[in-house]
Amino acid sequence: MFDDFFIRAIVAGIGVAFVTGPLGCFVVWRRLSYFGDTLAHSALLGVTMAYSFEFNIAISVFIVSAVIALILIQLQRKTNLPGDALLGLLAHSSLAVGLVVIGFLTFIRFDIMGLLFGDILAVTVNDLIIIWVGGALILLVLKLIWKPLFASTVNYELAEAEGLNPDRAKAVFTILMAAIIAISIKMVGLLLITGMLIIPAAMARNVSDNPKKMVLFSIIGGLLSVIIGLFSSLEFNTASGPSIITASLILFVLSLLKIKQSIQLKN
Amino acid sequence: MGLNSNTLVKLKNAGYQQNNKWLVKGVSLEVEKGKIVTLIGPNGSGKSTTAKIALGIYKKIDGEVEKYTNKVGYVPQKVSIDWTLPLRVSDFMVLTESLKDDAIDEALSLTGVVHLKNKNLGNLSGGEFQRVLLARAISKKPDLLVLDEPVQGVDFTGEIALYELIKKISEQLNCGILLISHDLHTVMSATDHVVCLNGHVCCSGSPSDVAKNNEYKALFGEQAAQTLSIYEHKHDHIHSHEGEIKKN
Numbered sequence: 203m204f205d206d207f208f209i210r211a212i213v214a215g216i217g218v219a220f221v222t223g224p225l226g227c228f229v230v231w232r233r234l235s236y237f238g239d240t241l242a243h244s245a246l247l248g249v250t251m252a253y254s255f256e257f258n259i260a261i262s263v264f265i266v267s268a269v270i271a272l273i274l275i276q277l278q279r280k281t282n283l284p285g286d287a288l289l290g291l292l293a294h295s296s297l298a299v300g301l302v303v304i305g306f307l308t309f310i311r312f313d314i315m316g317l318l319f320g321d322i323l324a325v326t327v328n329d330l331i332i333i334w335v336g337g338a339l340i341l342l343v344l345k346l347i348w349k350p351l352f353a354s355t356v357n358y359e360l361a362e363a364e365g366l367n368p369d370r371a372k373a374v375f376t377i378l379m380a381a382i383i384a385i386s387i388k389m390v391g392l393l394l395i396t397g398m399l400i401i402p403a404a405m406a407r408n409v410s411d412n413p414k415k416m417v418l419f420s421i422i423g424g425l426l427s428v429i430i431g432l433f434s435s436l437e438f439n440t441a442s443g444p445s446i447i448t449a450s451l452i453l454f455v456l457s458l459l460k461i462k463q464s465i466q467l468k469n
Numbered sequence: 470m471g472l473n474s475n476t477l478v479k480l481k482n483a484g485y486q487q488n489n490k491w492l493v494k495g496v497s498l499e500v501e502k503g504k505i506v507t508l509i510g511p512n513g514s515g516k517s518t519t520a521k522i523a524l525g526i527y528k529k530i531d532g533e534v535e536k537y538t539n540k541v542g543y544v545p546q547k548v549s550i551d552w553t554l555p556l557r558v559s560d561f562m563v564l565t566e567s568l569k570d571d572a573i574d575e576a577l578s579l580t581g582v583v584h585l586k587n588k589n590l591g592n593l594s595g596g597e598f599q600r601v602l603l604a605r606a607i608s609k610k611p612d613l614l615v616l617d618e619p620v621q622g623v624d625f626t627g628e629i630a631l632y633e634l635i636k637k638i639s640e641q642l643n644c645g646i647l648l649i650s651h652d653l654h655t656v657m658s659a660t661d662h663v664v665c666l667n668g669h670v671c672c673s674g675s676p677s678d679v680a681k682n683n684e685y686k687a688l689f690g691e692q693a694a695q696t697l698s699i700y701e702h703k704h705d706h707i708h709s710h711e712g713e714i715k716k717n
Contacts, residue, residue, distance in 0.1 A: 231554050353564045356554065363524040363543040363615065364565040410555050411589060 208436055210330060211322035211389070215428035215446070217333040218386040218398070221340050223421030225382050226403035227413070228375065229396075231355050236286060237274075238396040240293040241383050244270040245392045246300030248384070249317060253310050254303070260332045260384045267380035270296055275376070320391035320443030322435060329388055336385045340378050347371040352413065389428075391443035401450040402427060408457035423453050475501040476537055477613045477645040478523050483532035485518055492518040494531070495669050498662075500613060500645040505636070505659055507648045510666035511688065516649045517546050519666065520615050523647060538613050542606030546617040546649070548598075556590045558582070558601050566609040576608030577601070579634060581627070595622035603631065607638055614638070614646045628652070632659060653689070 229238055248263030255262075270292055277288050304312055316324055344351075347370075354361035354368030361368040383395050390398045402423035403416070410416035431446030438445075477500050484494035493515025500506050500523070508516045521527050522534060524543060550556060562573045577583040580600040585593060593601065603619050616635065620628045636659040639646050648660070657663070657676045664673040665685050672682040679685050 231551070233553075349565070356550065356556065356561070356564055357545070357548055359521070359524075359526050359545055360543055360548070361565060362526045363521075363545075364541050364609075365539045366565055407553065407555065412555055412557050412560050414560075416555055 207323055207325065208432070210325045210327065211432050211442065212429065214325045214330055214333050215389055215432055215442075216425060217330070217337045218382075218389050219402075219424030219428045220421060221337040221382050222386065222398050223402060223406075223424045224341070224344060224417045225378060226399035226424070227406065227417050227420050228351065228355065229379075229399045230403045230407065234379070235396055235400050236289050236293075238379060238383070238399055240274070240289045240296075241267045241271060241379055242387075242392045242395040243293040244296035244300075245383055245387050245395075246317065247296045247303070248300075249387070249392075250300050250303040250307065253307055253312075258332075259387070260329070260336070263387055264380050264384035266296075267383050268377055271376045271380055275373075315441065316391070317387075318391050318393045318443075319441040320387075320389050320394065320446070322389070322432060322442040324388055333385045333389075336381060340381050340385075343374060344378060347374050351375055389442060390446060391441070394443040394447050397447040397450070398424065398427075401447065401454055405450065405454040405457040408454075409460050423450060426453060475503075476535075477502060478537065478647070479535045480519070480523060481533040481535070483519075483522050483530055483534055485522055485527045485530050491668065493522075493666065493668060496522070496532075496664075496666070497670065498664050498673065500647050502612070502645050503639060503643045504661045505639055505646045505648055506662045506664065507650060507657070507660040508664050508666055509650065509653065509689075510671075513668075514666040515668055516666055517617055519664075520617050520647060520649060524615055538611075540609065540612040542609055542611035542614045544599075544602045544606045544614075544616045544619045546621075548602065550590050552591060557586075558588055558590060558593075559586050561590055561601065562605050562608060564605065568608055572608055576604040579607065579638075580604040580631065596624060596627065599623050600627075600631070603634075607642075610642055610644075612642075612644050614644055616646060617649045618651065619648070620650075620652075635659070 229235055244267050245263045248266035249259055251257065251266060252259040252262035274288060274292055277283070278285060281288070304314070313321065313324075350361055350366035350368050350371035353366050354371060358368055382399070386395055386398060403420045405423045406416045406419035410419055427446050427450035430449040432442060434440065434449070435442045435445040479499045480496050483496045485492050496515070496519050498506060508519060510516050518527070522530050523536075524541065525534065525536060558577070559573060562568060562576070573586070574583055577586055580603050582597055582600045582604060585597060585601065590598070590601070599620060599622050603616070606614060606616070619635070620631045623631060635646065635648070638644065660676055662673065663676050663679045665671050665679055665682070665688065667688055671684045671688060672679055674682075
């Protein structure tokens with residue numbers, strides 16, 4: 203069944219969408235889109251590490267992204283630089299170092315476009331296992347930290363005062379961000395992963411009046427984006443990542459109509 | 470005040486500094502089951518800071534905090550809800566503790582806002598939101614309630630009703646309450662112990678003891694001293710933004 207590359211891509215994409223839906227809501231709620239970008243940029247370094255040491259790409263990307271996230275947390279504590287400057291520093295320097303390392307890896311033929319924008323031809327059965335097993339683990343952990351993470355997203359001091367340990371939840375969430383980037387990089391490409399997290403969640407915000415609904419619509423939006431995006435990628439021979447993101451943009455634009463409608467209803 | 474099994478939280482010579490400036494220093498107080506302790510003092514005197522020390526929100530503190538319960542309900546002074554988060558009142562009620570639907574209704578009815586249950590939190594008025602905050606804090610039936618100006622923005626009759634509710638809850642649940650308030654006379658009749666802050670504890674004791682204290686009089690004026698000792702008086706003064714009390 204998984205012999206066909208397209209079936210593999212669809213199954214992989216669906217797995218990714220189930221995880222990016224809920225995580226994307228937290229990225230929107232907690233204003234972490236630039237943080238997601240930074241981790242995604244550092245993923246290039248992770249990929250080069252994987253090629254250099256002949257290691258699994260997803261695991262290598264996960265380790266490098268998690269290390270970058272920890273460095274970021276340390277820098278935030280130890281320096282007086284604003285958060286966005288630190289994010290920019292880490293995003294661009296890890297991207298630059300990754301590209302320099304690629305320059306040295308002359309013995310490998312690199313599909314840089316596939317890396318940046320995703321490549322459905324590259325999804326192997328092995329990747330499917332990583333996406334579905336890894337994705338299930340991410341969702342399980344997210345469910346475990348949901349209450350403290352959500353409560354501290356609404357109000358940090360309430361969560362802390364009422365004994366929910368929000369700092370631990372935040373640290374775990376950072377690790378989950380690194381993990382989702384690691385498992386979705388082949389599908390969407392590292393330049394567009396944050397779009398996969400944010401755009402379906404933003405679409406869901408427009409049509410939801412409570413957090414659970416927003417998570418549900420974010421998942422549905424992600425699934426539709428993947429399916430529409432991959433079919434058009436096959437049809438028009440376009441890169442998979444941009445096709446998926448374009449599909450999600452169309453869904454977002456459609457969701458704006460709903461806002462307009464509810465504003466008219468109010469008046 | 471000796472330490473006994475009724476103690477819920479105890480501060481020993483506690484203080485907190487931010488950017489090399491002491492927000493509050495040398496605070497000792499104790500909240501026991503069934504008792505209401507009220508913090509009073511001018512703006513910037515460290516009332517909210519003291520509450521956050523007691524709650525364990527501030528961790529790098531001077532002195533000691535001993536907390537004997539994890540069942541805490543907190544009404545912060547300021548809560549801003551982000552518009553990026555769609556949140557109904559019923560979602561907010563279960564933020565830190567899962568509650569059955571009737572428990573949510575019961576708490577919201579007590580503070581008189583059960584009709585707002587399915588409304589979006591962002592669409593509430595200041596007073597309505599304050600009632601929801603209080604309902605959320607009491608709904609989990611806590612051992613310790615920390616209320617930082619819980620009735621701000623609530624209309625006058627509502628204010629009195631909510632203070633009566635707070636007193637009733639402390640009796641019903643036998644929980645300890647740490648209350649911060651600017652409204653001296655409404656609160657004092659219900660308070661067991663008053664701590665008057667001005668960057669440090671300037672005096673503390675029963676309401677009538679505090680009213681006689683000279684430092685208290687210096688801080689709040691003669692008028693306020695009378696307010697404390699005579700509860701049932703007419704509202705013949707106004708409260709300025711600085712927390713001072715001016716005669717009409």
